[in-house]
Amino acid sequence: MRWLLLSLCMSCAAPVVVPLPPEARLHEAVTDDGWRLALTEYPAQGPVTGPPVLVCHGISANNRNVDLDDRHSLPRWLAAHGRSAWTVSLRGTGASDRPDASKGRGDRIRFEDFWRHDLPAAIRVVRATTGAATIDYVGHSMGGMIVYAFLAEGGEGIHAAVTLGSPTRLDFSPFFAPLIPAMAPVIRAVGTLPLEKPGAVLASLPSTGAGDFNQRLLYNPANVSPETWRRLNVLGVADTPASLLLELAPLVQRGAFQSDDGAIDYRRDMQRIRVPVLVAAGKADHLATVPAVRDGYRALGGPKQWLLIAEENGAQANYGHMDLVIGDRAPDEVWRPLFAFLSRQP
Amino acid sequence: MRSLLCLVALQFAASTPSGVARRKVVAADGASLALYRFAPLSGGFDKGPVLLVGDIGFGRELFDLDGRGLARFLQQHGRDAFVLEARGQGASSAGAHLKDVAELDVPAALDAIASVHEGPVDLVAHGYLGTLALVAAANRPERLGHLVALDTPVEPEVPNALTEELLTHGQLTRRFPDPRAGATFEALFAAHSHFEHGTLSKLQGTMHSPGDAMASELLGWMRTGDLALSKGNVRSALSRLRSPTLLILALGDTFAHPEFASPLSDIAPHANVRELALSELNGLDDDSSHVALLLGANAAKDVFAPALGFLDEATSAPRALQTGVTPR
Numbered sequence: 001m002r003w004l005l006l007s008l009c010m011s012c013a014a015p016v017v018v019p020l021p022p023e024a025r026l027h028e029a030v031t032d033d034g035w036r037l038a039l040t041e042y043p044a045q046g047p048v049t050g051p052p053v054l055v056c057h058g059i060s061a062n063n064r065n066v067d068l069d070d071r072h073s074l075p076r077w078l079a080a081h082g083r084s085a086w087t088v089s090l091r092g093t094g095a096s097d098r099p100d101a102s103k104g105r106g107d108r109i110r111f112e113d114f115w116r117h118d119l120p121a122a123i124r125v126v127r128a129t130t131g132a133a134t135i136d137y138v139g140h141s142m143g144g145m146i147v148y149a150f151l152a153e154g155g156e157g158i159h160a161a162v163t164l165g166s167p168t169r170l171d172f173s174p175f176f177a178p179l180i181p182a183m184a185p186v187i188r189a190v191g192t193l194p195l196e197k198p199g200a201v202l203a204s205l206p207s208t209g210a211g212d213f214n215q216r217l218l219y220n221p222a223n224v225s226p227e228t229w230r231r232l233n234v235l236g237v238a239d240t241p242a243s244l245l246l247e248l249a250p251l252v253q254r255g256a257f258q259s260d261d262g263a264i265d266y267r268r269d270m271q272r273i274r275v276p277v278l279v280a281a282g283k284a285d286h287l288a289t290v291p292a293v294r295d296g297y298r299a300l301g302g303p304k305q306w307l308l309i310a311e312e313n314g315a316q317a318n319y320g321h322m323d324l325v326i327g328d329r330a331p332d333e334v335w336r337p338l339f340a341f342l343s344r345q346p
Numbered sequence: 347m348r349s350l351l352c353l354v355a356l357q358f359a360a361s362t363p364s365g366v367a368r369r370k371v372v373a374a375d376g377a378s379l380a381l382y383r384f385a386p387l388s389g390g391f392d393k394g395p396v397l398l399v400g401d402i403g404f405g406r407e408l409f410d411l412d413g414r415g416l417a418r419f420l421q422q423h424g425r426d427a428f429v430l431e432a433r434g435q436g437a438s439s440a441g442a443h444l445k446d447v448a449e450l451d452v453p454a455a456l457d458a459i460a461s462v463h464e465g466p467v468d469l470v471a472h473g474y475l476g477t478l479a480l481v482a483a484a485n486r487p488e489r490l491g492h493l494v495a496l497d498t499p500v501e502p503e504v505p506n507a508l509t510e511e512l513l514t515h516g517q518l519t520r521r522f523p524d525p526r527a528g529a530t531f532e533a534l535f536a537a538h539s540h541f542e543h544g545t546l547s548k549l550q551g552t553m554h555s556p557g558d559a560m561a562s563e564l565l566g567w568m569r570t571g572d573l574a575l576s577k578g579n580v581r582s583a584l585s586r587l588r589s590p591t592l593l594i595l596a597l598g599d600t601f602a603h604p605e606f607a608s609p610l611s612d613i614a615p616h617a618n619v620r621e622l623a624l625s626e627l628n629g630l631d632d633d634s635s636h637v638a639l640l641l642g643a644n645a646a647k648d649v650f651a652p653a654l655g656f657l658d659e660a661t662s663a664p665r666a667l668q669t670g671v672t673p674r
Contacts, residue, residue, distance in 0.1 A: 172595070172608075172623035216626045281605075286627040289597055294605035298501075298612075312506040312533065312600045 018069050029121040038095035040087045042079035049082030051159050052130045058141025060195050062094030063087035065236030072326045077335050084130050088122040090114050093238035107191055109241040110260050115150040123157040134159035136342050140325050141165050152269035160345040162278045162338045164324040165285050167292035168267050169255030180249050187242040199237035220284045222317035223327035232326055271301035278341040282319030283310035309334055371458045373450040380437040381455055382406050382429040384421040395426040395463045401473025405436025407552040408640050416640055419650045430455040434556035442559045445575045447475055452482035456489050466491035468657045471498055473602045481580055484587040493591040494653045496639045497599050499606035500613050504568045513565035516558040522550050537600050539638035540631050587614035592656040595623045598633035624648055
């Protein structure tokens with residue numbers, strides 16, 4: 001009976017599709033190790049006000065995670081404010097290539113692949129298409145960690161960057177650390193954590209205890225409506241490689257932001273970064289807690305600015321993790337100050 | 347010098363609740379400080395003393411309000427708890443310089459405790475004055491045991507416009523005795539936290555102005571990120587901290603942001619800092635706040651218990667006994 005119910009729910013969840021608007025242009029980037037990545041461009045509306053902006057999602061997500069619909073899309077908002085705005089789906093997510101051993105694309109996707117291969121490929125396409133010498137970048141969650149690593153290890157082509165809820169350590173909470181040794185064998189055995197379809201199923205169910213947990217972990221209902229949350233779970237969630245989860249385990253267990261083999265200490269190398277960075281954190285973010293995000297801010301060596309999205313600083317409610325990209329008031333409370341920061345950079 | 351510093355007079359203030367003794371301690375510059383003792387109810391003194399230092403603007407009541415609080419908790423669990431009102435707090439003298447808390451007041455309290463306890467003193471330090479208590483601990487490691495730091499800023503910034511306004515115009519606590527300032531008090535010290543009925547209004551009524559000079563110095567500390575001491579500054583002093591430390595962070599704190607305190611582990615690498623972040627994600631009712639750390643509805647479970655567990659875990663052998671008490 002439970003399986004029948006689950007099947008019914010999955011079929012109910014499937015049709016909630018919000019297509020991209022007609023002005024969206026699809027592009028493709030090919031990484032230097034042979035993966036095709038899907039990019040979406042929103043051309044600048046009106047006079048151009050600055051360099052193109054590439055907006056990148058976080059873990060377990062795809063490009064729709066930051067480009068949900070007309071009201072909840074940073075790239076569309078940026079385009080409306082005179083910027084050529086782009087999204088990318090990192091390898092293994094969205095319409096980008098998935099692992100396929102027969103084509104030489106193994107399922108062992110690593111964090112290093114994102115900053116070493118995917119980001120440079122996306123930057124190349126944006127620059128080639130727009131003619132821009134450099135681009136601006138906004139990364140949410142792991143998307144911000146990617147630009148930290150990219151810039152720390154000498155990456156070029158970025159004029160200014162913004163990170164939203166991007167931690168460089170995750171060891172503050174005693175909740176996650178004990179889970180890792182317990183779950184590691186299971187995660188390894190699974191290979192890829194299937195989150196796309198279960199996400200859609202959960203989104204179609206009435207709020208349960210699981211919904212409450214999601215709220216605590218991922219968003220503040222004062223900022224995100226149930227409808228928006230459901231839509232995000234249908235459109236913006238991606239399966240997650242076990243290899244990536246296990247690679248990020250040291251971040252949780254001991255706050256180590258480093259490469260898989262431990263050879264690269266990203267946090268230490270962040271002091272080399274000279275690109276201006278705005279680091280934004282949500283006061284009610286229980287995943288990338290404010291101290292965890294601030295740790296990255298401290299590590300940056302160049303021009304930087306801190307932005308705490310909180311009631312005490314004028315927001316209507318404290319911001320959770322996903323609120324930074326899908327909050328109903330994010331356009332005024334988050335995107336406007338980040339745009340002001342980008343616009344100020346020489 | 348020690349005899350001068352340890353001028354201890356037994357005074358029982360008529361208003362002091364039962365189970366508490368108030369003593370006058372005189373600092374090296376003559377400042378009069380109030381030191382409250384919550385001796386263990388069981389009478390045993392083998393678990394060692396704990397010194398409690400609360401944040402600016404608050405007094406003893408932060409640790410003992412209507413018979414509830416960390417001082418009482420420790421007392422009930424066999425600890426000899428001492429609450430220091432540093433200069434500018436409660437019944438103590440007015441103060442002019444924040445550094446005096448680190449260099450004069452806490453050392454005077456430690457010396458007073460030494461007159462009745464041999465062996466190390468554990469410390470619970472709260473907020474900005476708590477940071478100064480950590481400095482004192484760094485300066486006298488031989489006197490300190492284990493430390494519990496509650497949102498003790500080590501790299502502060504001005505947390506928000508409200509704080510800047512209050513410190514600039516000397517209103518940090520001058521405004522709060524007015525019950526109509528309840529919303530401001532709550533926004534600054536108790537946002538989104540759970541308290542038993544009446545706790546906040548009672549606590550608000552006990553706030554004491556630190557004076558314009560200290561308020562101005564605090565604002566300067568926030569604006570520059572560091573505070574000058576007689577020798578060096580707070581950061582350089584804390585780099586010498588060696589006592590094992592538990593850092594408890596209230597993610598909802600709007601006065602002493604937790605991200606101002608979390609760099610302690612980097613700044614004090616020899617202190618083996620262990621961190622505990624209070625978060626709804628960990629099954630708590632809220633993310634806690636500046637005063638919820640000490641008087642929140644769930645403080646006993648979420649803060650006091652882990653704090654005591656940390657203080658207790660280090661010593662497998664009984665501490666040095668109270669002077670004059672026959673060892674068991």
